[in-house]
Amino acid sequence: xxxxIQAPLSLSVTPGxxxxxxxxxxxxxxxxxxxxxxxxxxxxxxxxxxxLIYLGTNRASGVxxxxxxxxxxxxxTLKISRVEAEDVGVYYCMxxxxxxxxxxxxxxxLEV
Amino acid sequence: xxxxxxxxxxxxxxGSLRLSCxxxxxxxxxxxxxxxxxxxxxxxxxxxxxxGSDGRAxxxxxxxxxxxxxxxxxxxxxxxxxxxxxxxxxxxxxxxKDPYYDILTGSSRDRPDYWGQGTxxxxxx
Numbered sequence: 001x002x003x004x005i006q007a008p009l010s011l012s013v014t015p016g017x018x019x020x021x022x023x024x025x026x027x028x029x030x031x032x033x034x035x036x037x038x039x040x041x042x043x044x045x046x047x048x049x050x051x052l053i054y055l056g057t058n059r060a061s062g063v064x065x066x067x068x069x070x071x072x073x074x075x076x077t078l079k080i081s082r083v084e085a086e087d088v089g090v091y092y093c094m095x096x097x098x099x100x101x102x103x104x105x106x107x108x109x110l111e112v
Numbered sequence: 113x114x115x116x117x118x119x120x121x122x123x124x125x126x127g128s129l130r131l132s133c134x135x136x137x138x139x140x141x142x143x144x145x146x147x148x149x150x151x152x153x154x155x156x157x158x159x160x161x162x163x164g165s166d167g168r169a170x171x172x173x174x175x176x177x178x179x180x181x182x183x184x185x186x187x188x189x190x191x192x193x194x195x196x197x198x199x200x201x202x203x204x205x206x207x208x209k210d211p212y213y214d215i216l217t218g219s220s221r222d223r224p225d226y227w228g229q230g231t232x233x234x235x236x237x
Binding site for chain 2: 037039041043048049050051054055058060090092094096099100101102103104105106107
């Protein structure tokens, strides 16, 4: 199984400031098709997870431009350029290289 | 698109439950479906996936031999039969339209993001 490690596990950010979350995988997530099979989800308090970023760098429909994903291989980063109050929740990375046997990071709790 | 789980509850160790996920808003029979669970205060864990086309089922190791995923395409409903329940199976169980299975098999080009609200299973004596 591919192990996903996130850092930090918690983050407290002032509104308007940037935030960054790291995700590392135990093996490369670069598919032979050239895509990195890494997604980012946000789970807001009391809600189901919602997709933010797919295939490493693609923002999902309706996701604000302040969210961006980067990285390749085994090292990935989710960045929020200017954190807003509505961004609170737990952020998860998920590998999809071994579809459908997905694995998630431990989660990073963001407080604003 | 709507996914509505039901069937959770309090069950004793060793007991069984059948979870259901009623789906509307897309052609259910054509797509793979997945169960993901979340233990209280913990992270997300993939549990099981069932393809839409050929009936292939996949399970995480900790539930193999105890859980059975199935579907009724005539009722647009996904099921998860959970048997021999253990305390560590206590979790919210979410159903979701599988994010990549159908892309990988070439039957879809869309990256879906559809989740139910979850149903809570509590295993306790």
